[in-house]
Amino acid sequence: MERARPFLDQILISADRALRAVLAPAAAGRPTPGSPAAVANDTERRHAAGLMRVNHAGEIAAQGLYHGQALVARNPANRALLEQAAREETDHLAWCEQRLGELHDRPSRLDPLWYAGSFAIGALAGLAGDRISLGFVSETERQVERHLDGHLAQIPESDARSRAILEQMRDDEITHGRLAREHGGAELPLPVRQIMSATARVMTTTAKWV
Secondary structure: OOOOHHHHHHHHHHHHHHHEEEEOOOOOOOOOOOOOOOOOHHHHHHHHHHHHHHHHHHHHHHHHHHHHHHHHHHHHHHHOOOHHHHHHHHHHHHHHHHHHHHOOOOOOOOHHHHHHHHHHHHHHHHOOOHHHHHHHHHHHHHHHHHHHHHHHHHOOOOHHHHHHHHHHHHHHHHHHEEEHOOOOOOOOOOOHHHHHHHHHHHHHHHHHHO
């Protein structure tokens, strides 16, 4: 079993993770899905880049959520689950970052804001208890799955690379949500789910352009 870490150690680890997520280039542990072929024309390139910028911002937010939840998790096994999910989300972050470079575009300029706000939300969810925190993971991943389905419907046919990335991300998000439920995640009340959805819409709408 994992030994409990002193809280000061957890704070320092969280600070290191935050700096790495926001300031350092993301490093994936798995190869980037798909082949880096160019899209058909500049209009499709800009459209695909806008979608991938949104997904990159979403992965920055996912890092913040999981790190905030892991910081205050009471059960070491649940903390390990959250940290493993965060490592897999780092792959997503690296893939989106790489694809943006291939599309000759940039991440959102508001990435530090997305991380900080999501970290605070994740910590609050964690303080409500592990069942609520894992329920938050389950609902977040359910909403992300729907979001990715929407982007897959919008990705230009010529952009097979972005499509492959989003499909693998969706598969991973489904797994994260399932594991959270299997570890005791509670179903969140409807008003909470609606607030989460509205908050996500603000971020995704803003990140596409800023």
